[in-house]
Amino acid sequence: MSNPPREKRLLDIAVAENLEQLRSMRESEQSRLSAKISFSPVHAVVDALNHLHDALIARTIKLAEIEMARLGHGAPPVPYAYLLFGSGGRSEQTMCSDQDSGLVYANPADEEQATRYRHYYLRLAEIIVQSLVALGYPPCEGNVIASNAEWCLPISEWESKIDRWFTEPNWENVRYLLIAADVRPIAGHVALADQLKDRFFNDMLGNPIIAQRMLENTLRHKVLLGFFGQLLREPYGDDAGSLDIKYGAYIPMVNAFRLLALRSGIRETSTLGRIAALRHSGLLTIGEAETASQAFSFFLRLRLIATIAGEDGQMIGTGKISRARLTKELMLPLKKALKAGKFYQRKVEREMKGRFGGR
Template structure:
C-alpha cells in the first residue's frame, strides 16, 4: 500500500459510520497487506498493518459510543481510555489478531454505579462490534466487557495491589499483560497513571520479579540441543513449526522482562530492544542481533496459516515447514539460537537482582 493509498484508506476508515462498513474495510486491508507480504520490509509492513488495526479499532469504538447515544444512554460520563493488550498492545498484530482489551476511566465522586453501568454497556457493544469487524474475543477473557478488566483508576490501583500481595501464577500473568497495555482510544493520561502504579509496585516487590521470571521461562525455544528444529509431532499440524509459542513469545517475554526491570515504558518489542541498548542494559552488538532475529521471526509469524471461522479471522501460529526454503530454515535456526541466548541472559539478570 503506497503512502497516498494508505492515506486514502485511513480517510475511509475515519469516515465509516456503521460497523458493516468497517468490516468491508477490514477485509480490504487484509487482502492488500497479504499481497504486500512477500515484497515489503517486515518492519515497514508491521507498522502499516498495526496502524490500520488501530484506526479500525478506534473507529469501531467511536461508532459504539454513537450507538450508545442513539439508544438514549448518553455520552461517556467521565474521561476514559481503551487499552489494547497482547500483540495489539505491543503493536505486533498479525493479519488476524484477537481482542485483548481493557478500560480505565476517571474516578467520579457521584453516580458511581451509573458510571460503572455505562462503561459495562459500552464495552459490551464495543466487543460485539469488533467481533462483527472480524476480531475474535480473547479466549482467556481478557476483554473490556469482562468486569475484571474495566475499572476506574482507583479501582485499578486496588486491583494491582491485590495482585502484588498474592503473586500467584494467574496474578503474575495479569501483571505481565498490564505491562504490554497501551492506549488506542481516549485519554492516554489515564493509562500513564495506571502504568505509574504498575512500575512503582513492581520494582518494589522482588518476589514479583522472581515470579515474572518463572513465567518468562515457561515457553521454550523450538530448537533442540543438536540445533534441530522441534516440529509438531501430532494432529493436523504435525510437521509444522509453532512460530508463535516456540519463537515469537520466548523473545517477547524475555525482552519484556528486561524492560520491566529497567523501568522502560515502551510496549513494542523492537522499541524495547532499542531503549535497552540506549540505556546500556544490553550491548549494541547483542541488540542488533536480537533485532534482526526478531524481525525475521515476525515475518514468519505473518506467514502462518490464516483462515476465517464463524466470520472472524483466526490463526493458530503454526507454520508448515514446507513454506520454508533452506535459506529461511538456516536463518530460523540462527534466530532461535539467539532467542535461547536471550532467554538465558534475561534469567541471569533477573536472578542477579534477587541475590
C-alpha cells in the first residue's frame, strides 16, 4: 500500500548532503515513531523503523563513496555489497541498535589487485562505520563489523571462511555461522551476498555435527518462565525485579526459528518471515504459526519499550522491562507469550534431535 508521507521522508534521506542532515532526520523520525508505539500495530512501527534505518545506512554508504573519491581513492574498483547481520539482517532493529556488518567484494585477478582492493574497501568500511557512529549507531561490541579486516573480504575468502567455520565446529565458529545465517545486503551488488548464502546452505544441510552444535548454542538463552509459570526476574543490583526481555524472551525465539528455518533450507532472515515460510512449507500448523507470530510481535513491542533516553538525548536500549512497568495488565499477555516461547524452544530441540540425533 502506498504511503506518500513515508515515501517523501525516505526520498529526503536519499538526497541528504551530509551526516548532520541524516542524524537530524533520524532523531526526528524516531521521535515520531516512539510516540506511536503504545497505540499503533507493532508491525507498522517496526516496518517503518527498519525502512528508516535501511535508508539512513544506504545513504551513508553513498556519502562514504563520495568521500573516498574526494580523498583521491576513486570509485569502487569492483562490485561490492555491504552486509548487515544481527537485528539489521533480520530487519528487527530498535531505536538504538548497534552496527553488525560486513563487506564482500569481487575477487582480484592478482596480488597487486588484491592489495589495492583490500586497502580501498577497508578504508571505505572505516568511513562508513565512523559515519554511522556519528549518526548514533554504536559499533558491535563483538567486533563483527565491516571495518574489521576479518569481515571485509573478497568473495573467495568469504567462501573459504565459511567452509572453515563448518570444518572446525568449535563454539566461536558456530556462533559466527549463526551470525552469518542472518546476513542481508543493504547496498551494492546483491549477487555477491546470494553467492555467500549459496555456500552457507550447501554446507549446512549436509552437516549433522554442526547442526548439533547450533542446537546447543540456540538453547543457551532460556525463556524466563519458571516451572510453575512464574517470571524469572533479575534478582540483584539496580535491575532487581526487572525482566530481561532481550535475552529471556526475544533472543530465544529468534534462535529457535532461525534454526528451524536453517534445518529446512529457508533463506528468509526476519523471524516473522521465517515463521510464515515454515507455515507455508507445512512445518508449522496454521495455529502454531499464529501463536508464534503473536508472541514474537508482543516481544518486538516490549523491545521497543525497553529503551531510555541518554544524557545526549540518544536512545539507549536496556533490553529490560523494569519492575514498575510489569503491571497486572501486562502480566497475562506476557506470560502467555513466554509460554509460547518455551514451547518453541522445546519444539526446535525435538525437531533437530529427531533429524540429526544427539542427546
